[in-house]
Amino acid sequence: MFSISSENLDRDDLHTKLSNDKAGAIVVFEGWVRDHNEGKTVSSLEYQVYKELALKEGEKILQEAREKFNLHGVLSVHREGHLKLGEIAIWIGATASHRDDAFKATRYIIDEIKHRLPVWKKEHYVDHKADWVFCRHHSHHVHFEEADFYKKQVKIVDQNKLKNAKVLVIGAGGLGHPALMALASAGVGTIGIMDFDKIDITNIHRQPLFSPNLVGEKKTVIAAVRLQELNPFIQINTHQTRLDAGNGEEILRDYELILDCTDNMQTKFLIHDLCFKLRLPLISASVYKEEGQIRTFKSGSDEGCLRCHSKMTPDDSLLGNCNDFGVLGATTQVLGSLQASEAIHFLNEGKNATLAKTLFMNLKTLCQIQVKNTKHPECSVCQGQVEIKINDFEVGIEECDGSFMVLDIRELDDEHIHQFTSSDKKIALCCHRGVRSKKLAETFRASGHQQFYSLKGGAAHL
């Protein structure tokens, strides 16, 4: 029997369960939490398990071992949650009439579990920030040469440049999926996936890494698993969080190229400004119905930025996103693939076509225009002088503890909300998408009512 446990494992108890007079041997394998990995000192571990699938797959593996190696009994438990150094992460025991079968079966089970089970490991380090790690050891299972993987593309690109590259894709949605798939398949050595959201049934028509049985799961985690299946030779990092002015720099600075695959203006401008501040190249795309646009930004280049010619200010309430205007998967897939293609050329040559020109294309009429990117000589953003404003009055639902009152303002007009200016409690305003609540919180705060906060993303993200 295969099971997942959030409690410390009792090895004696497990051992006893396998007692069997027919058996001439038991082989037990224990995986432990060790104190180091790839040169870093590990302080603890966290396992996240996609339980429904892991239980089914685990049971299947044990059944396979049972048949292959004539076992009398077999038992395995995988831990989930937070584990301290020295704790048992996985326990496997197999009994057989003869030792050879028991040895082979245990080896088979641990290899298959490592390879097939949807289990993710986050390592907490002493001197580094914690990160999700995906065992490269999975690739032991792939009986292919890495070089053969890329045989059909090395005449076009320098594979080493791709292998050494670190690319962050922000937004695991309609644009993010095709971009991620193409980058992973091409062998970009380190890929970061950033998204705060969980899979919704309305995502799936344009997000091919997801399927209906995964609704409710974390987007980054599932995307990472699928990509690792596509290419076992690469490293994938997940950042299951919303990008904001507070966490942006720390996350982005670990990468050398950023792909903006997000769907709202506020985030797009934040990414744009962060990239100029950190001097990171950025490939940005957006879609409106069957139209799309793509542009590459590079700080220090002569091709300018979004703020060169106008004081553009994002305001999502004036624009639509995919929820409002409708979108086809075929459209986002073209634009997302283009982002990946531009990223690969950029990594290979340090430049690409959309650095010089913004491409606008209509996937219905197949009309396209290219507009030459130009720079304003005195633009301060282009020179890296960007102030990233941290607004601490936008809060996530997880930050709303007992000192907060969450106020649903979707059906309330401004006058009603004004009554709460006399409240002693902190008030997190919640509207549809976090746009109106943000404006209101700003207005109230400007007139001295510091108890007002805005719920990030609004009800749409609850």
Add this chain to the structure above:
Amino acid sequence: MKTIKVHYFALFRDQAKCEEETLEVNCHTYGELYLELSKRHGFDLPQEMIQVAANDEFTSMKAAVLNGAKIVFIPPVAGG
């Protein structure tokens, strides 16, 4: 009088109900032209959010309208 050709994309195309039009105008800057077109077609995005390209190059709303120019007002789009 200057003769110009304006191309519309995304939101603007929906609001103007055409992909392009040729116009005779008297305005000096692209900003003024945008205001004129806003009245004509009901564009409701504030000027600060729009980019403008003349003859396939990004330029400033304050720049002078060139006779014979191909002009594109580019609304920000955010979908993905």
